Amino acid sequence: MGGFLTQLLHVALMLAAAPLLVGVVRWLKSRLLGRRGAHPMQPWRDLLKLLRKRPVLADGASLISRAAPYLALGATLLAAALVPSFAFGMALAPMADLLLIGGLLALARVALALNGHDAGTPFGGLGAAREMTFAVFAEPALLVCVMVFAVLIGSTNLNAIGHGLADGQMGWRVSLLFALVALTAVALAENARVPVDNPATHLELTMVHEAMLLEASGRHLALWEMQAALKLLVWLGLLAALFLPFGTAAPGSGPFAWVLGLLLWVAKIGLLALALAVFESAIAKMRVLRVPEFLGAALMLALLAAALIFVSTGLA
Amino acid sequence: MGFGDTSYDVAHVLGGAMLLISFVLLYQRRIFSLVNALALQGMVLALAALWQGYVQGAPQLYLTALIAFTAKGVLIPIYLRRLVLQLPPARRAEPASGIGASMIAGFLLVGLSILVVLPATAGARVLAREDLAIALSLVLLGLLMMVTRRTALAQIAGLMTLENGLVLAAIGVAGMPLMIELSTAGLVLVIAVIAGVFVRVLHERFDSLDTSLLDPHRGEGP
Numbered sequence: 272m273g274g275f276l277t278q279l280l281h282v283a284l285m286l287a288a289a290p291l292l293v294g295v296v297r298w299l300k301s302r303l304l305g306r307r308g309a310h311p312m313q314p315w316r317d318l319l320k321l322l323r324k325r326p327v328l329a330d331g332a333s334l335i336s337r338a339a340p341y342l343a344l345g346a347t348l349l350a351a352a353l354v355p356s357f358a359f360g361m362a363l364a365p366m367a368d369l370l371l372i373g374g375l376l377a378l379a380r381v382a383l384a385l386n387g388h389d390a391g392t393p394f395g396g397l398g399a400a401r402e403m404t405f406a407v408f409a410e411p412a413l414l415v416c417v418m419v420f421a422v423l424i425g426s427t428n429l430n431a432i433g434h435g436l437a438d439g440q441m442g443w444r445v446s447l448l449f450a451l452v453a454l455t456a457v458a459l460a461e462n463a464r465v466p467v468d469n470p471a472t473h474l475e476l477t478m479v480h481e482a483m484l485l486e487a488s489g490r491h492l493a494l495w496e497m498q499a500a501l502k503l504l505v506w507l508g509l510l511a512a513l514f515l516p517f518g519t520a521a522p523g524s525g526p527f528a529w530v531l532g533l534l535l536w537v538a539k540i541g542l543l544a545l546a547l548a549v550f551e552s553a554i555a556k557m558r559v560l561r562v563p564e565f566l567g568a569a570l571m572l573a574l575l576a577a578a579l580i581f582v583s584t585g586l587a
Numbered sequence: 588m589g590f591g592d593t594s595y596d597v598a599h600v601l602g603g604a605m606l607l608i609s610f611v612l613l614y615q616r617r618i619f620s621l622v623n624a625l626a627l628q629g630m631v632l633a634l635a636a637l638w639q640g641y642v643q644g645a646p647q648l649y650l651t652a653l654i655a656f657t658a659k660g661v662l663i664p665i666y667l668r669r670l671v672l673q674l675p676p677a678r679r680a681e682p683a684s685g686i687g688a689s690m691i692a693g694f695l696l697v698g699l700s701i702l703v704v705l706p707a708t709a710g711a712r713v714l715a716r717e718d719l720a721i722a723l724s725l726v727l728l729g730l731l732m733m734v735t736r737r738t739a740l741a742q743i744a745g746l747m748t749l750e751n752g753l754v755l756a757a758i759g760v761a762g763m764p765l766m767i768e769l770s771t772a773g774l775v776l777v778i779a780v781i782a783g784v785f786v787r788v789l790h791e792r793f794d795s796l797d798t799s800l801l802d803p804h805r806g807e808g809p
Binding site: 444445448449452563564567571572574575578583 | 596599600602603604606607610614686687690691693694698701705716717720721
């Protein structure tokens with residue numbers, strides 16, 4: 272019963288917090304650049320406005336353009352439901368497997384790329400091609416990081432990993448340090464953040480994520496924006512669950528522990544959002560051709576983490 | 588000592604951070620960033636020496652830490668920075684060549700050092716073996732950088748990484764004699780190479796090694 276309630280509360284929290292997170296990051300970036308910045312609620316207002324508008328489909332658009340936003344949002348929402356926020360042991364906890372989360376995000380990516388291709392505009396196809404090129408490096412890096420956790424904890428379930436890390440038995444491991452860097456790079460690429468893509472631009476030559484959404488409008492655009500916001504929240508939540516694994520309420524605990532866990536979760540996500548804003552303000556976007564190098568380096572680090580974990584657990 | 592033991596964990600993570608910085612050095616093309624990363628690596632090395640001195644109760648390691656911090660963390664980077672500032676902006680970045688290949692080579696070298704260290708230290712604690720593997724990787728990555736990079740400053744960075752790896756291996760062993768002498772000797776080597784590069788820069792500019800040619804630029808002499 273408690274598991275069911277926490278699951279419902281968690282999904283509601285995810286839905287409410289995702290656009291807010293995007294707004295907060297934008298606001299923080301504006302403040303860092305010396306501008307006043309839009310209100311953090313602005314993405315919510317945009318979403319509500321867009322939801323009331325009818326989508327205008329391109330002439331050549333097929334069923335894919337209609338179905339893709341729902342598919343992508345559904346997959347991402349399911350992934351968001353699996354990443355624990357304030358409490359462990361939610362109703363879907365037995366399914367909260369890192370491989371499944373990676374697969375759901377890949378499914379959303381496929382829907383997004385198909386959507387980019389569907390209307391037949393060159394920019395959409397270009398964005399989709401770039402997105403898939405980056406995925407070639409980002410997904411193996413994610414999977415190798417999952418392997419590091421599997422060797423270290425003996426499970427790929429996020430709840431088991433959270434418990435194992437929070438026990439403190441594992442200590443600080445070099446492999447975790449490498450996996451953190453690799454996963455951060457993958458998260459930046461997956462969410463189309465600055466060194467890989469600029470979320471604030473509509474300059475055709477440089478964009479990746481926005482290029483695939485040029486043909487989306489109205490309700491569909493609202494769904495895509497919600498999906499992007501949820502994906503950012505999933506990734507920040509994943510980083511928080513894996514590398515800041517403390518304060519999350521144990522399964523079967525009462526509302527008091529939930530509130531404590533919630534406050535800590537908000538603090539962790541806020542910290543990560545601040546780090547993201549500072550990072551994005553401090554560095555420039557890299558050329559598209561250098562991105563595979565960047566992600567290849569992330570893949571190398573993940574492989575290194577795996578090699579070291581084999582040594583330190585005495586398997587090699 | 589085992590995992591979960593703070594004294595070991597901190598040393599382990601500091602070693603890992605140095606290895607990570609080595610990969611940053613290998614990846615980075617801009618020489619300014621190279622110098623910054625090098626300074627960071629020197630400071631992490633100083634922290635590692637400080638921590639080992641505290642854990643092993645060996646006060647001479649504090650001196651090693653002080654040497655590493657002042658020389659590698661502060662003085663040499665400041666000097667290298669001034670050398671870089673003399674270069675024209677176009678030459679402050681490495682020509683783009685084979686970063687991906689050298690990352691792969693670096694990864695293979697880390698694998699090689701693991702493969703070499705494991706049989707050689709059979710019977711020792713698992714954790715000591717991993718630390719030794721990290722130190723050896725630092726040495727090999729330094730060598731790799733000296734081989735693959737073209738500019739002299741990047742080669743100096745490789746040499747300093749190499750030397751940092753040697754010092755890291757030495758401070759990890761409790762009761763290592765001549766620790767201070769070792770780190771000083773390594774430092775002298777690095778400084779000699781930097782002096783060599785300075786001479787080369789001078790030679791390129793003025794076609795001569797006569798430092799009196801520099802005097803007019805300082806506002807002295809005729």
